Amino acid sequence: MGIRTLVGMLVAALAVIGLLATQTSYSLFLPGLLQGALLTIEIAVLGSVLAVVMGVLAALARLYGAAPLRWLATVYVEIFRGTSALVQLFWLFFVLPQFGLLMDAFTVAVLALGLNVGAYGSEVVRGAILAVAPGQWEASIALNMSRAQMLRRIILPQAFVAMIPPWGNLFIELLKSTALVSLITLTDLAFKAQQMNQSTLKTVPIFTLVLLIYLVMSLAITIGMRFLEQRASAGLSRGRAA
Amino acid sequence: MTDQPMVRFDNVSKRYGALTVLDGLSLDIARGEKVSIIGPSGSGKTTVLRMLMTLETINDGVIWVEGEPLTHMDKGGKLVPANLGHIRRVRAKIGMVFQSFNLFPHMSAMANCIEAPMTVLGMKRADAEARAAELLDMVGLSQKKAHYPSQLSGGQQQRVAIARALAMRPKIMLFDEVTSALDPELVGEVLQVIRQIGREHDLTMLMVTHQMGFAKEFSDRVCFFYQGKICEQGPPSELFGAPKNERTRQFLRAVLEAG
Ligand SMILES: Nc1ncnc2c1ncn2[C@@H]1O[C@H](COP(=O)(O)OP(=O)(O)OP(=O)(O)O)[C@@H](O)[C@H]1O
Ligand SMILES: [Mg+2]
Numbered sequence: 031m032g033i034r035t036l037v038g039m040l041v042a043a044l045a046v047i048g049l050l051a052t053q054t055s056y057s058l059f060l061p062g063l064l065q066g067a068l069l070t071i072e073i074a075v076l077g078s079v080l081a082v083v084m085g086v087l088a089a090l091a092r093l094y095g096a097a098p099l100r101w102l103a104t105v106y107v108e109i110f111r112g113t114s115a116l117v118q119l120f121w122l123f124f125v126l127p128q129f130g131l132l133m134d135a136f137t138v139a140v141l142a143l144g145l146n147v148g149a150y151g152s153e154v155v156r157g158a159i160l161a162v163a164p165g166q167w168e169a170s171i172a173l174n175m176s177r178a179q180m181l182r183r184i185i186l187p188q189a190f191v192a193m194i195p196p197w198g199n200l201f202i203e204l205l206k207s208t209a210l211v212s213l214i215t216l217t218d219l220a221f222k223a224q225q226m227n228q229s230t231l232k233t234v235p236i237f238t239l240v241l242l243i244y245l246v247m248s249l250a251i252t253i254g255m256r257f258l259e260q261r262a263s264a265g266l267s268r269g270r271a272a
Numbered sequence: 273m274t275d276q277p278m279v280r281f282d283n284v285s286k287r288y289g290a291l292t293v294l295d296g297l298s299l300d301i302a303r304g305e306k307v308s309i310i311g312p313s314g315s316g317k318t319t320v321l322r323m324l325m326t327l328e329t330i331n332d333g334v335i336w337v338e339g340e341p342l343t344h345m346d347k348g349g350k351l352v353p354a355n356l357g358h359i360r361r362v363r364a365k366i367g368m369v370f371q372s373f374n375l376f377p378h379m380s381a382m383a384n385c386i387e388a389p390m391t392v393l394g395m396k397r398a399d400a401e402a403r404a405a406e407l408l409d410m411v412g413l414s415q416k417k418a419h420y421p422s423q424l425s426g427g428q429q430q431r432v433a434i435a436r437a438l439a440m441r442p443k444i445m446l447f448d449e450v451t452s453a454l455d456p457e458l459v460g461e462v463l464q465v466i467r468q469i470g471r472e473h474d475l476t477m478l479m480v481t482h483q484m485g486f487a488k489e490f491s492d493r494v495c496f497f498y499q500g501k502i503c504e505q506g507p508p509s510e511l512f513g514a515p516k517n518e519r520t521r522q523f524l525r526a527v528l529e530a531g
Contacts, residue, residue, distance in 0.1 A: 163374075165370060165372055165374035166376065168325075168327055168370065168374060169374035169375070169376070169433075171325065171326065172325055172327075172366075172367060172370075172437065173367075173388035173392065173437070173440060174360055174363055174364050174388065174392050175388060175391060175392055176360070176392075179391045179392065183387060183391060184376055184387075187378050188377065188378060
């Protein structure tokens with residue numbers, strides 16, 4: 031889908047929300063839902079940042095780290111990919127305090143979702159690095175660069191372009207799994223909607239708004255990543271399209 | 273020190289599993305000497321250059337550069353395998369140009385040429401750019417500094433790659449079939465540049481080539497490789513004019529018929 035179509039959808043979704051908000055049966059719920067959405071966004075953004083950091087670190091450790099580091103990274107990736115985000119949330123929030131490690135719910139939410147998605151992300155980063163042509167490494171060695179210089183200046187900038195679309199998918203996955211955080215006492219968008227629904231039974235307006243708000247958020251991610259991809263690949267393929 | 277060979281392969285072997293690619297290679301190359309390597313496909317020509325560039329490890333022997341071991345280092349009078357720091361220090365003297373150019377696609381011609389001088393040698397941008405501009409001018413690309421590799425022809429890309437390698441001020445330049453990926457009409461411009469740097473720079477040059485005419489005219493010495501060994505070597509006039517070995521004669525006959 032072209033970036034224009036996506037922007038069109040985003041504008042349409044926002045317009046529908048605006049239109050519905052003119053009716054009191056809808057506008058009644060909007061402030062509460064937006065409050066929940068704010069928490070959802072905070073968790074999603076911080077979790078995504080953590081996921082990228084962990085994804086890059088784990089990928090580099092697995093590819094180029096010394097044996098213990100490589101081993102540690104593999105254990106991390108396998109544990110967080112092999113168990114569900116829900117189990118990880120519960121572990122960090124209910125089990126770790128039994129061993130004396132107590133964290134507030136918000137920190138746990140960001141940690142669990144960020145670490146979970148970072149484990150998938152490390153495979154994305156690893157694959158993109160390995161996909162860079164071997165000739166690029168060889169040219170860098172012939173220019174006597176250090177390993178760190180090669181990675182930073184030559185390999186990662188080229189791998190970056192290939193990483194953007196799969197990271198976009200992961201960010202959307204992360205956004206959707208924020209709905210799990212209600213299970214550790216946080217009042218995110220999904221939980222706020224359930225609360226309001228239980229007390230008012232106005233199912234249609236509440237869940238119509240919830241659907242639209244999630245859609246706006248995921249469209250924003252998709253558009254942002256598309257934009258990034260276009261910018262990044264322009265540098266790589268200048269003139270190639272002509 | 274001056275009669276020290278610039279490069280010395282001392283009984284070097286390279287194996288891939290059970291396959292012996294180079295078998296006890298010994299070869300001295302003098303300072304400033306231009307040596308061409310010819311031979312059939314699979315005879316180990318590329319491997320020789322790649323070992324010298326440290327793109328491949330070696331299984332036996334020692335490679336020396338200006339009297340200093342490249343693949344090894346001295347530890348209490350004994351040679352032990354070199355660590356990365358030692359390798360980087362010695363390999364700073366060597367540059368290489370590849371068959372497939374291997375330019376950095378996300379950088380302009382100019383950026384390709386100043387990247388390593390800045391990050392590796394720590395040159396200031398202005399100095400690196402001045403030097404790169406000189407080199408790009410020399411290879412006839414002063415108009416193309418801002419172009420990206422994808423905007424350049426094969427011949428132009430290869431000339432940028434030559435300028436990029438020279439920007440690191442190597443003493444030894446390796447060329448591995450640098451015209452083989454080019455359309456025939458672009459070969460000449462790249463060979464012209466190699467001729468020119470051979471004249472203008474005090475470089476030791478080692479090139480693998482299928483261009484017999486160029487090897488004849490350009491090199492001081494030609495080495496004919498066959499099955500991982502130097503089968504025959506000598507000045508081009510002798511090797512091309514009066515080859516002694518039957519395999520050399522066969523190879524040259526086959527190449528002449530094909531060309
Ligand atoms: N990474 C590798 N793994 C296994 N075998 C290899 C590898 N690289 C090269 N070889 C083998 O080593 C031998 C020599 O290869 P090399 O590339 O040096 O030949 P060459 O003389 O340059 O040939 P060409 O003229 O085709 O370029 C060949 O038999 C090749 O198949
Ligand atoms: Mg070869």
